[in-house]
Amino acid sequence: MDTPLAYIPRIADNMLQEQLAAAGVVLVQGPKWCGKTTTAEQQAKSVLYLDAPKTRQANLLLAETDPEILFQGDTPRLIDEWQLAPKLWDAARFEVSRRRLPGQFIFTGSSVPPDMSQLTHSGTGRFAWLTMRPMSLHESGESNGVVSLEALFKGDVESAIATDMSLHELAYLICRGGWPGSLSLTSKAALRQAINYVEAVANRDISRVDGVSRSPEFTRRLLRSYARHQGQQVPISTLSKDLESNKNGNMTEETIGSYINALRKIFVVEDMPAWNPNLRSKTSIRTSDTRYFVDPSIAAAALGLGPEDLIGDLNTFGLLFETMAIRDLRVYVDALDGQVYHYRDKNGLECDAVVHLRNGSFGLIEIKLGGDSLIETGANTLKQLADKIDTTKMRPPSFLMVLTGVGQYAYRREDGVYVVPIGCLRN
Template sequence: MLDYFPRIYDKLLKNQLEATGAVLVQGAKWCGKTTTCEQIAKSTVYMADPESREQNLILADAQPSMLLKGETPRLIDEWQTAPKLWDAVRFEVDKRDQFGQFILTGSSVPPNNASMLHTGTGRISRLRMRPMSLYESKDSSGRVSLRNLFAGEELPVAKAGATIEKLAFLLCRGGWPKAIGQPERMALRQARNYVDAVADSDISRVDDTQRDPQLARRLLRSYARMESSQTPTSQIADDLRGNGTAPNDKTVQSYITALQRIFVIEDMPAWNPNLRSKTAIRTTETRHFVDPSIAAAAMGVGPQGAIKDLRTFGLWFESLCVRDLRIYADALDGEVFHFRDKSGLECDAVLHLRDGRYGLIEIKLGGDKLVDEGAKNLLTLSEKLDTTKMQKPSFLMVLTGTGQLSYTRPDGVMVAPIITLKD
C-alpha cells in the first residue's frame, strides 16, 4: 500500500468539523476523498461495499439511524447511493447538538433530490475536494507561499528548472493519488482508466439516464480541445457535428451537466471588478476539467505527444496551474476567477480571498517574450482597476512552467515557476 501523502484538505476538514455537526466532502472519483476522511474518522460505514451494500440500503430506507451509530466523527462513504441518509444525518445532528459528528463523502450529486426534505443549512457544511496539487504530490518545492505574498512578504528567490518533458509528465499523470509515486507507465494509466470509467459508466449512472459512451468520449475530446477557453456550448456542439453523429445543443448540454454532477468538469467563473472605465466585462466561464490529465487522456495523448503541439500543451498547462491555484485558494479561504473585457484584455487567474485581498496571475509556459507579455497584461489591468472602490492587488504574478528561478522584475511583477508554489 502507498504511503498517505498529507493533503491540504486534512486541515480544512478538521476546521469544518470543529464548526458544524456534519461535513459533506464532494469531488471527483479517485481524488482521495475517502482516504483523507479515513485519517480523521473514528468509525466508518461504506455504502458501496458489495458485502453490505444491500443491507445498508435496506437500513437507509427503513431505519437510517442504525447506520449513524458509531464513534464520531463517523464517516458515511458514498452517501448519495441512499439519499434518505441526508435528512437522517441532519436530524441526528439536531438531536445531538454537537459539532464534528459525521463526515459524508460523495463522488456525484444524488440522481434524485425528491427524498431530501431539508437543505442541511446550518447542520451540514460542504467541502469540495480536488486531485492533488504539485505541492501535495511533492513535485513542488513550496518555496513560494501565496499566503506569505498576501501578507506582504517579498518573493523569495527559489530554484526550479523544470523541463518541458517533466511538465508534460506531470500534466498527463495528473493529481490522482493512486498515480503518485508509481512507475511512469502505471502512473499514466490512471487518467486513461478514469476517462474509460466516466464514458462507459459514470456519466449514465449519475442520474440514471442511459448515455452513449462513444458520444461521451467525443465530447470529452472536444472539451479537451477547448480547455482554458471561453468556448460556448453551441461551438462544442458544432465540433461534435463535424466528427460523427450530430447531437443537438440540448443533448450536448445534458452531457456537460452530467459531467459537472460527477465533478469531471469544473468551469471557472468570470471576475467582475470595479474598473475606472466603463469597459464591458465578459461573463462567459472558462472551460476546465478538474484535472488536466483528463484532457490528455481523452485525446489519447501521452507526454511525448503533448509536447508535439505546444499551443495545446500551453492550454493544458494553464489548466494544471488553475487546478493547483484552486486547491491553494481553498486553503486561503478564497476562489479563483478569470478576467476578460471587451477590448480583449485578459487575466488567466484572479485569486480572490473572502477578506477582499486578491492577486492577479498570468500563466505562461515559459520564455522571456511570454513573461514580458504576461507582465504587460497584468500592469495594464492593474491600472484599469478603480482602487477607490476596491483594494489594490496584493501582488501581480506571472506563473511559469520552465523558468529557472522565482524573481521579482524591476516593474514589480513577480515571476514564479509552478513547481515552487504552495498555499
C-alpha cells in the same frame, strides 16, 4: 502480503478538521480517485462503507427504514458513498439536531445525489461542504513550496530557487495528473491510469450519476471537444459545431448541455466564473464561464496525447499547462478561503486567473510556460488590467504574478510583477 502505502498529507486535512469543529456533518465531495475517502479516514473514528459488496443491500435497506442504526459508532463517523442513499441527508440532519454536537459525521461521495427532491432540508446550520480535487504539485512532492500564495497576499516573498523541472518532466506531470494512486506506479502505468479514468467516465460514470443512459462514444467525443476548448469562454453552440462532423448523427444543444451537466455532477469538469471588478472606464466584461477539467490529465487522455506529443505541440502544451495551474491555484486558494476567477473584456484584455479572498483581497495571475518573451507579455497584461481598476471603489491588487511552467528562480521584477515557477508554489 503487500504493505499499505503511507498516507500522503493533503491540504484538505486542516480544512476538514476546521469544518468538523464548526458543523455537525461535513460533506467531502470531488472526483473519483482524488483521495476523499482516504483523507476522511484519517480523522474518522468509525467508518461505514455504504457500497461494500457484502453489506450494500442491507445498508441501503436500513437507510430507507431505520437510518439511525447506520449512524451508531464513534464520531466523527464516516459514511462513504452516501449519495447511494440520499435520504441519509435528512436523517443525519435530524440526528445532529438531536445530539447538538459538531463533528458527528463525514459524508464522502463522487457525485451529487441524483434526485434532489428526496431532500427536504437544505442542510443550513448543520452541514458544511469541502471540495477536494486531485493533488496539487506541492502535495505530490513536485513543488518545493518555497513561495507561499498566502505570503504573496502579505507582500512577504523573497527570491527563491525553484524545483529543477524540465519541459519533459512538466509534460509528464500534466499527462499523469494529480491522482494519488498514480504516485506509486511506474510512469507507463501512471499514464495508463489517466486513460482508464476517461474510459470509466464514458462507459459508466456519466450514466450512473442520474440513471440516464448516455452514449460512451459521444461522451468521448464531447470530452475531446471540451479538451480542445480548455481555458476558453465558449458556449454550447461552439461545442456543438465542433461535434458536427460525426457521421453517425449529431446531438442537440440541449442534449449536449445535459451531458455537460452530468460531467459537472461527477466533478469531471469544473468551469471558472468570470470576475467583475470596478473599473475606471465603462468596459463590457465577458461573463461566460471558462471551460476547464478538474485535472489536466483528463484533457490529455481525451485527446489521446502523451508527454512527447505535448513537447511536439507547444500550443496545446500551454493550454494544458494552464489547466494544471488552475487546478493547483484552486487547491491553494481553497485553503485560504478564496476562489479563482477569470477576466476578459470586450477589447480582448484577458487575465488567466484572479485569486480573490473572502476579505476582499485579490491577486492577478497570468499563466505562461516560460521564456522571457512570454513572461514579458504576461507582465504587460497584468499591468494593463491593474491600471484599469478603480481603486476608489475597491482595493488595488495585492500582487501581480506570472506563473510559469519552467524556471530556476522565483523573483520580483523591477516593475513589481512576481515571476514564480509552478515548481515552487504552495498555499
